[in-house]
Amino acid sequence: MATESGTSTRFRSQTADFDAETGLAVDAALAGLDALDIPTTQRRPLASRAWAATWPKIGALALFLLLWQLVVWSGWKPSYVLPGPGKALSEFGSRLGTSHFWDALARTLVRAVEGYALAVVIGVVVGVAVSRSTILRTAVGSFITALQTMPSIVWFPLAILLFKLSESAIMFVVVLGAAPSVANGVIYGVDYVPPLLVRVGRSMGASGFSLYRYVVAPAALPSVLAGLKQGWAFAWRSLMAGELLVIVPGHPSVGADLQNSRELLDTVGVMASMITIFVVGVVVDAAFNTADQRMRVRRGLVAEGTSAVRAARGSRGLGVAGGAVDPVGSSGDGTMPPPADPGAGGGDGGHSGGAG
Amino acid sequence: MxxxxxxxxxxxxxxxxxxxxxxxxxxxxxxxxxxxxxxxxxxxxxxxxxxxxxxxxxxxxxxxxxxxxxxxxxxxAGMMFQDSALLPWLTAGGNIEVPLRLRGIRRGERRERVERLLAMVRLAGLADKRPHELSGGMRQRVSLARAFAQExxxxxxxxxxxxxxxxxxxxxxxxxxxxxxxxxxxxxxxxxxxxxxxxxxxxxxxxxxxxxxxxxxxxxxxxxxxxxxxxxxxxxxxxxxxxxxxxxxxxxx
The missing domain is CATH 3.40.50.300 (P-loop containing nucleotide triphosphate hydrolases)
Known part of the structure; x- marks a missing residue:
């Protein structure tokens, strides 16, 4: 600290008197203000929060199964075409005991993870490059979004011609499906970094890489996370489309099982496979939501278990089912960028890739 | 210096x-x-x-x-802004630490200095608080400590x-x-x-x-x-x- 100058010693000799007179009073007043000003937060007990997060899901699931059963009971379709939930669930349950099921699931998950990981690497590299370069942005910025809106299934004819019916064909489409979302997440994230924070970083002596490391990257994280989540959704859809179309002999997979059941007119089998796909989707979504929630809590963008919007309305938290409510500037510094456009909906809309 | x-x-x-x-x-x-x-x-x-x-x-x-x-x-020259401009993803201590890290100061010494700077602005013991958990005046004091961390x-x-x-x-x-x-x-x-x-x-x-x-x-x-x-x-x-x-x-x- 800058204590070496001659002036400071002169000031220090006065400091003693100054402190004796008013320092204590200032201290007490500051302490009092601090105590009054600190926002108070109430945390509900863990069990209560867990229950609040769980019961709406159970309720929704029960309602869905009931509706399904009602349709079956109505006799709209013969039961060998549309079996009831009981049959489908018991088929799913019995499959859990077979090694074939786990082999197929393992292959599908390995494909998903490999394809997604490659897409993330490519997406981040492209995203950072585009966000840094005006020329690159002009050149390929809009192509990335165009690529993102292309249904991934249209890539398969080309992929099959290029790679035959192979793992590579599937990987090719999964990466093409997911990478643009990740890249866009990065680009929007960097675009929305508050200029003030960049100024702060520079005034502290950060530049180039260190500015990215200490300011830009963490500030862009919410949008990047949204892009990662959307990228996963696209990767998973592309993969399922791929596994239906590209069946590699001797490589069992969830999609191959699904296609196989269809060809055997085995509706119960089709439904059991679909339950598998749904469960994987739910589990991965929960993981992303947990990461997102933790980040928002750390940054003061959410009152424990509630979105800012609901907190502002004053209603009690109903548990977080979808979770993807836009973070509206709340009690923190209000420096959070809005989430990237295409990421805001968690990647559910607009894409018809896996529809087949 | x-x-x-x-x-x-x-x-x-x-x-x-x-x-x-x-x-x-x-x-x-x-x-x-x-x-x-x-x-x-x-x-x-x-x-x-x-x-x-x-x-x-x-x-x-x-x-x-x-x-x-x-x-x-x-x-x-160090700078302090109107809006405390703390990095919201870091704790109070973490914010004060950034300028120290940028100058390559070792971890042990950083911790010591952060404590000293927090004490200077009468916020000793609040290193682990996040910016949104602090009042406006406290945030500005953290910001002041951060400016001083730039020596x-x-x-x-x-x-x-x-x-x-x-x-x-x-x-x-x-x-x-x-x-x-x-x-x-x-x-x-x-x-x-x-x-x-x-x-x-x-x-x-x-x-x-x-x-x-x-x-x-x-x-x-x-x-x-x-x-x-x-x-x-x-x-x-x-x-x-x-x-x-x-x-x-x-x-x-």
């Missing part, structure tokens, strides 16, 4: 700053010359558009003058207390004055609040607006500690306000 120290901390000589080009060219500062003494508490006072923030940007090296020179005499010899403050309530601001004036005395740092304090300037400054530089020029320099000969509601502060504030109104009034025609 440099061995040779002159009595002048910042020498601003004939500085003009233009933004934009062609027809959209705007002049923010016009031929500003000013010497800031070492250890001085200097207040820059002016209405909107007087280029106060531009001037601070030039002193901290975030920006460069179009013409003229800014010489910080080998001193390091700044010159502390540039851009309306640091502008967004605080009067009572908190009043207490933070006392705090800032105490820390300034203890450290001997040179403070350049931008404000548009005349009383605040009189309460804190050794000198007040009144800037005119559009473009910013030095309109007048006031010496504040009121002994410290001062109170913002004392008669002498009010008296000088009235004089300065009158002069400020003259400057602002010239833009109404």
């Amino acid at each position: 440099t061995a040779v120290r002159s009595d002048t901390a910042v020498r601003i000589d004939g500085v003009s700053r233009f933004f934009g080009s062609g027809a959209a060219r705007v002049q923010a500062l016009d031929n500003v010359s000013l010497d800031v003494r070492s250890g001085e508490f200097l207040c820059l006072l002016g209405a909107s558009g007087c280029g106060k923030s531009t001037l601070l940007g030039l002193i901290t090296g975030l920006d460069a003058p179009t013409t003229g020179t800014v010489d910080t005499t080998n001193r390091r 700044a010899d010159i502390l540039c403050m851009d309306e640091p207390f502008g967004a605080l309530d009067a009572m908190t601001r009043d207490l933070l004036h006392d705090e800032l004055e105490r820390i300034w005395r203890e450290t001997g740092v040179t403070v350049i304090f931008v404000t548009h609040d005349v009383r605040e300037a009189v309460r804190l400054g050794d000198r007040i530089v009144l800037l005119s607006s559009r473009p910013g020029r030095v309109a007048e320099v006031f010496d504040v000969d009121i002994e410290r500690p001062r109170r913002i509601d004392s008669a002498r502060v009010a008296e000088l504030a009235t004089v300065v306000t009158t002069r400020l109104r003259e400057e602002v009034g010239r833009h109404g025609h």
Whole structure:
């Protein structure tokens, strides 16, 4: 600290008197203000929060199964075409005991993870490059979004011609499906970094890489996370489309099982496979939501278990089912960028890739 | 820190700053010359558009003058912003640590310094709090500690207390004055609040607006500690306000 100058010693000799007179009073007043000003937060007990997060899901699931059963009971379709939930669930349950099921699931998950990981690497590299370069942005910025809106299934004819019916064909489409979302997440994230924070970083002596490391990257994280989540959704859809179309002999997979059941007119089998796909989707979504929630809590963008919007309305938290409510500037510094456009909906809309 | 120290901390000589080009060219500062003494508490006072923030940007090296020179005499300038501008993903301690990490200081020493800096702003033990868990006044004190973590010899403050309530601001004036005395740092304090300037400054530089020029320099000969509601502060504030109104009034025609 800058204590070496001659002036400071002169000031220090006065400091003693100054402190004796008013320092204590200032201290007490500051302490009092601090105590009054600190926002108070109430945390509900863990069990209560867990229950609040769980019961709406159970309720929704029960309602869905009931509706399904009602349709079956109505006799709209013969039961060998549309079996009831009981049959489908018991088929799913019995499959859990077979090694074939786990082999197929393992292959599908390995494909998903490999394809997604490659897409993330490519997406981040492209995203950072585009966000840094005006020329690159002009050149390929809009192509990335165009690529993102292309249904991934249209890539398969080309992929099959290029790679035959192979793992590579599937990987090719999964990466093409997911990478643009990740890249866009990065680009929007960097675009929305508050200029003030960049100024702060520079005034502290950060530049180039260190500015990215200490300011830009963490500030862009919410949008990047949204892009990662959307990228996963696209990767998973592309993969399922791929596994239906590209069946590699001797490589069992969830999609191959699904296609196989269809060809055997085995509706119960089709439904059991679909339950598998749904469960994987739910589990991965929960993981992303947990990461997102933790980040928002750390940054003061959410009152424990509630979105800012609901907190502002004053209603009690109903548990977080979808979770993807836009973070509206709340009690923190209000420096959070809005989430990237295409990421805001968690990647559910607009894409018809896996529809087949 | 440099061995040779002159009595002048910042020498601003004939500085003009233009933004934009062609027809959209705007002049923010016009031929500003000013010497800031070492250890001085200097207040820059002016209405909107007087280029106060531009001037601070030039002193901290975030920006460069179009013409003229800014010489910080080998001193390091730290900056504190109006909005505490803490990084919301870091704790209070983490924020103070950033400038230390940027200069490659070892972890053990960093922790020690963070504790010392937090104690200086009377926030000892709150290193693990996140910015949203702190009040506005506390956030500004963390921001102040962070500015000091840059080992700044010159502390540039851009309306640091502008967004605080009067009572908190009043207490933070006392705090800032105490820390300034203890450290001997040179403070350049931008404000548009005349009383605040009189309460804190050794000198007040009144800037005119559009473009910013030095309109007048006031010496504040009121002994410290001062109170913002004392008669002498009010008296000088009235004089300065009158002069400020003259400057602002010239833009109404």
